[in-house]
Amino acid sequence: MENENLISRGWPAPAKLNLFLHIVGRREDGYHLLQTVFQFIDYCDTLDFEITGNKRITLSGNSTEHPLQDDLIYRAATLLQAETGCNKGSHIHVEKKIPLGAGLGGGSSNAATTLVALNHLWQLGLEREQLAALGLQLGADVPVFVHGHAAFAEGVGEQLTSIDPDEPWYLLIFPGCRVATAAIFGATDLTRNTPPITIRDFLKDGGHNDCEAPVRLLYPEVAAALDWLQTCANARMTGTGSCVFASFKDRSEAESVCRKIPAKWQGIVTRGTNQSPLMARL
Numbered sequence: 001m002e003n004e005n006l007i008s009r010g011w012p013a014p015a016k017l018n019l020f021l022h023i024v025g026r027r028e029d030g031y032h033l034l035q036t037v038f039q040f041i042d043y044c045d046t047l048d049f050e051i052t053g054n055k056r057i058t059l060s061g062n063s064t065e066h067p068l069q070d071d072l073i074y075r076a077a078t079l080l081q082a083e084t085g086c087n088k089g090s091h092i093h094v095e096k097k098i099p100l101g102a103g104l105g106g107g108s109s110n111a112a113t114t115l116v117a118l119n120h121l122w123q124l125g126l127e128r129e130q131l132a133a134l135g136l137q138l139g140a141d142v143p144v145f146v147h148g149h150a151a152f153a154e155g156v157g158e159q160l161t162s163i164d165p166d167e168p169w170y171l172l173i174f175p176g177c178r179v180a181t182a183a184i185f186g187a188t189d190l191t192r193n194t195p196p197i198t199i200r201d202f203l204k205d206g207g208h209n210d211c212e213a214p215v216r217l218l219y220p221e222v223a224a225a226l227d228w229l230q231t232c233a234n235a236r237m238t239g240t241g242s243c244v245f246a247s248f249k250d251r252s253e254a255e256s257v258c259r260k261i262p263a264k265w266q267g268i269v270t271r272g273t274n275q276s277p278l279m280a281r282l
Contacts, residue, residue: 006051008121012044012277013094013113015104015270016144018239019165020207022194031156032185032192036239037163037202038105038141039150041170043270044277045098045106047073047113050091051121055081061094063110072107072138076114079134080124088122099266101178103241105145111138112145113278120282132158148276152199163199164274168247171254172268173229173261175221177242184240187214211240225265232257247272 018036025033045063057077059068068074073092080086092114098106115131118124126134128147135142140157151160184190191210201207215237216223222242229235233246248254251269258267 006121007048008051008117009048010281011047011049011113011117012281013047013098013106013109013145014040014042014044014273014277015098015106015109016040016141016238017170017245017272018103018209019236020202021209021211021239022197022207023190023192023210024194024196026192027156033155034153034157035196035207036153036157037150037165037207038144038153039165039167040273040276041104041172041270042273042277043097043104043172043268045110045113046095047110047117048093049117049121050093052089052091053087054089055087056089057081058089058091059094060091061096063094063096063100072111073114075138076111076135077118079137080115080118080122083134084122084124084126086122086124090118090121099174099243101180101241102174102243103179103237103239104172104243105141105239108135108139108141109145111135112142115142115146116278116282145276145278148279150274152202161199163203165203165272166247167272167274168249169251169254170245170247170270170272171229171233171258172243172245172270173225174243174266174268175225176265177219177221179215179219179222179240179242181240183218184211184214187218189217190214209237212237215240215242228262229257232260
């Protein structure tokens with residue numbers, strides 16, 4: 001680790017699906033209280049790290065649309081430095097596959113992979129819970145990516161209970177638009193009083209997504225993708241994003257439906273996984 005030019009490649013930052021999303025209340029500070037299940041999919045961005053000794057954090061790759069100080073990868077790395085007093089730096093290269101604004105958690109996953117990888121490569125020795133607490137400062141979804149296991153989430157998404165739902169094949173449709181999360185959570189027609197359920201309730205009935213109604217109203221492209229996929233399977237929307245999905249028992253069935261998707265949309269066939277690919281890499 002003394003080599004300032006250590007290069008470590010191929011750190012996965014997997015996408016996630018919200019298998020359901022219920023809004024069960026709202027805190028006085030405006031944050032929504034929710035229940036959801038996060039499950040990873042084997043569809044990932046990839047991060048490479050070059051460790052340096054000059055404390056600088058630099059980025060490259062195909063996701064540099066944000067100012068550096070606003071990028072979640074940069075913020076994760078500099079937060080880790082600040083919290084530990086680490087004097088090392090890194091050049092981080094990211095190859096993005098996960099569509100932006102799709103509700104697949106790409107930004108949060110990038111931040112989590114940065115925390116986990118640099119904790120290892122900088123030899124900081126922080127425990128998983130410590131990294132998750134740092135991740136929560138960056139976004140409510142970051143801790144589940146740090147923990148790396150499918151989870152039933154409550155609170156603002158940070159109270160996690162590991163679960164092991166089925167791991168089917170999924171067909172995802174990305175209709176090409178980005179959904180603004182703040183607009184959905186601020187929508188007047190968003191249901192905010194869904195009765196809480198238990199893990200057993202979810203495993204029995206599956207739940208629904210309270211954000212679907214306002215997204216349908218504000219984003220007709222998402223409504224069209226949902227309606228199209230609903231003719232083939234039980235279509236759902238993930239998180240507050242624009243990506244919709246359905247589960248299938250085998251890959252061939254998912255690929256068969258994928259071939260029928262209108263050309264204006266992007267289809268993705270991938271496998272659900274309860275253990276994050278990041279944990280396998282670590």
